[in-house]
Amino acid sequence: MTDFASEMRTLIEAIDTHNYNYYTLDRPVVSDAEYDKLYDRLVELEQTTGTTLPNSPTLRVGGELLKGFEPHRHLSRLWSLDKTRDKDGLNAWLTRVLKLVGDYNKNNPEQPLPHPTFVVELKFDGLTLNLTYDQGRLVQASTRGNGAVGEGILEQVKTIRSVPLEIPYKDGIIEVQGEGLMFLSVLDQYNQTAAEPLKNARNAAAGALRNLNPKTTAQRKLNAFFYNIGYSDNIRFDNHQEMVAFLKDNRFKVSPDTNYFDSIDDVMSQLEKIGSERLSYDFLIDGAVVKVADMRTREVLGYTDKFPRWAIAFKFEAEEVTTVLESVSWEVGRTGKITPVARVEPVDLAGVTVQNCTLNNIGDIERKNLKHALGSLVYIRRSNDVIPEILGKATEESDGEEIVCPTQCPACGTELEQRGAHLFCPNRLGCRPQMIGRITHFASRDAMDIDTFSVMTAEQLYQECGVRDPADLYKLTYDDLINLDRFGEKKANKLLAAFDKSKECDLSSFLFALGIPNTGKTTTRVLADHFGSLEKVMHASIEELISLHDVGGIVADSIYTFFRDPLMQDSIARMQAAGVQPRAEEKPAAAADESHPFFGKTIVLTGTLSAMSRDEAADRLEALGAKVTGSVSKKTDIVIAGESAGSKLAKAQSLGIRVIDDEQELLELLGLQQS
The missing domain is CATH 2.40.50.140 (Nucleic acid-binding proteins)
Structure with a gap:
């Protein structure tokens, strides 16, 4: 066994060297056949001995299906970056840096900071990775999460061949940060044979790294670049150049487009150059990052509650x-x-x-x-x-x-x-798309959550069963459904069971399902929490409605008018007669993390998000201790602006309220990534 173990260690060292040359340096020194011979011999030994060493490259193929992601608390916080899109914003950032440096030097003439110099790096568009090495061995890998706590994805990250499983540095614990990516050429090759082609490289990488089956991750053939040592219990660097040299010496893949400059004008020229060459890269970038190169200056400049003062992201305009x-x-x-x-x-x-x-x-x-x-x-x-x-x-x-x-x-x-x-179109009762739309909305996941229901089902029930109103759904019988096209006994019974299950619903979802004009999930949640019963909501006066934090005059009038419409009253009465019983949900107090940047904040969501619905985003924000409202006022702390944000965004900007309009930043703060 000793001889086998020695040979296995020799093979692992040789394979690691070839992986480093091929995947990190892009300079292979052996043929594929020679590499395969070494790899196959290692597999043979592992099968013969029944032993797999912890740093074996055979672990990169992906193991068993995981049950879920465990939270991982970073040893050092991962920060977001302040952003700008133009030279004026860059100069404003430089002005702040120079002022802080000047103030420090004035108060500390014995140990002044040097005049700032800068490093410019690519801003990769993938999934942030945080790797933990203990005595040289990769022991954890996680997503960024909320900056303090991420999700452990070690088994997924092990499948990335440019990530070293073991490094020469053995003197303590370090955290190394980088970005997981799917190269565009790899995406194209993958899609040529994929049963379900992937839409874009960003989602392909994020989806692979957050997939519970590491074998799926391995099939994506991801890559990674590394650019920062976020934590070390031992080693220190004087400047960014030293840190990058350390990364290279320890076999991490570092972007070749890492450049150093003495003046902000040269920095701006480099940013323009990267922007013009953006489409030539074999991976996605959405900007560049400018950092002060000197580490002692970084320590002095420190951080705001959200960003390092010594760095800024320069975001490119959309293509x-x-x-x-x-x-x-x-x-x-x-x-x-x-x-x-x-x-x-x-x-x-x-x-x-x-x-x-x-x-x-x-x-x-x-x-x-x-x-x-x-x-x-x-x-x-x-x-x-x-x-x-x-x-x-x-x-x-x-x-x-x-x-x-x-x-x-x-x-x-x-x-x-x-x-x-x-x-x-004012024809609510005779316009087919409106009626089908209302029925589909009523049954949707965020509303009554009627399982197996779809817009096709709504169209079929409208056409063949005379369903014109959500209340009509609860009159349907087995005999009505069994004769429909594509309906068998199993499907008919399943849909009837889903109707029956939906009768026990929470009040907020029921109010949302009704489709009250000018209201969304946030407003219906406010109504349910405040009034506590459907009857009280239906009989609320305009004065009572306006007194609610999230309800203004127009919304109050919409709610008041809706519940006094005889057609709506009849629909609700018929649903209640059929057994629909909406009840206010009693929510236990959540133990939110008080250190989270959303905790205790009043937040307004506006516009369209691509990664999730606004309702889902609101639920996640409230779980983090935020208060989500529907209107912008001086009491609002943050406005999250998605696509096509309108008057709420404009009002936030006029009041000087913080706006988050970068969905990737939102996903990171929520502990998620777009997938």
Whole structure:
């Protein structure tokens, strides 16, 4: 056994060296066949002896399916970065740095700080990794999480061949930070044979690293770059150059685009260069990071409650392309609102093929000079590299056909009404898309959560069973369903059981399911928590409603009017007669982390998030000790602005309220990543 163990250690050392040359340095020194021979011999020995050494590269293939992610508390906090998008913001950051350095030197003339010099690094667009090495061995890997606590993903990270399982530095514990990525060329190769192609490299990496099956992670062939030592119980560095040299000496993959400058003008030139070369990289970046290079200066500058004062992220503008606006269709929503949807000639944008773009309303079309743009070239952009939007025409000429605004509902022919900036169809009881939309919304996960229900089910029940209102769902019988196309005995019974289960529901979800105009999950939660019963909500006066923190005059009027509509009263009465019993949910007090930046904050969500619904985001924020409200005031601490944020964002900016408009930052603060 001793001879076998010695040979295994020799093989591991040789394979690790070849992995380092191939995956980290991109300089292979042996052929694939020679590498495979070494690897196969190691596998043979492990099978013969029944022993696998802790640092064996065979562990990289992925082990058993995990039950879940365990929380991991970082030894040193992982910070977010303050951001800017232009030279003025960069200069403002430099001014703050110089002032702090000058103040320190004035008070400490014996040990002055040097004049600041800078390092510029790429801002990778993947999943932040925090690796823990103890006596040279990789013992933990985790996500960033909320900066203090992340999720342990050691088995997943072990599958990344550019991550060393063992390093030469043996003198203590260190935490090494970097970014897990899926290279674009690897993504393309993966998608050529994948049963379900991956949409983009960012989600592919994040999804793989947060997958409970490490074998799935291994199949993605991820890579990683490293750029920081966040914690060490022993080693110290004088400057960033020394730290990068340490990373390289310990076989970590470091970006070759790490450059040092003495002046901010040279820094700006480098940022412009990176921006112009952005699409040439084989991985996604969304900006660059500028840091003060001297470590003692970093210690003196310190941190705000959110960011290091010695670093700033320079975010690039979203990628823009031109394509042809082919058509505009007008879609009817469940509230009767008519929304224009643009279809464009398919074009690749930031790694995603774009065909549809949202246009808010006819005013948006006119503001963007799109009134005569059908068939013309238009600029499109994926805002924050997520949701496509049309910016305007790419030419000045009136060379396109006119986008005609409808005067009648495209679904039922009813004359449309203008309400504010939007058009509405008032035919609530005779407009098919509205009725199907209301029924689908009623049954959705965040509402009554009726299992197996879909928009196709709603359409089928509307067409063949005469369902026109959510209350009609509770009248359906086995005989009604069994004769429907694609309905067998099992499906019919399952749907009836789901209807029956939904009768015991919490009041907040029921109010949301009703689709009260101008209200969302946050408002219905406030109503349920305050009034405690459906009857009290239905009989609340406008004065009582306005007194609630989240309810203004317009919302109060909408709620009051809704519950005095005979049609709504009849629908609710029929549901109650069928056994629907909404009850206010009693929530135990959560033991939130008081050190979390969201704890105790009053937060408003506005716009559309891509990674989750606003309701899900609100639930996560409240679990962290935040108070989520629906209106912006001087009492608001933070506004989280998603895509197409409007007046609430503008009001927050006018009041000087902190705005989080970067969804990746939000996901990190919530302890998540987009997947």
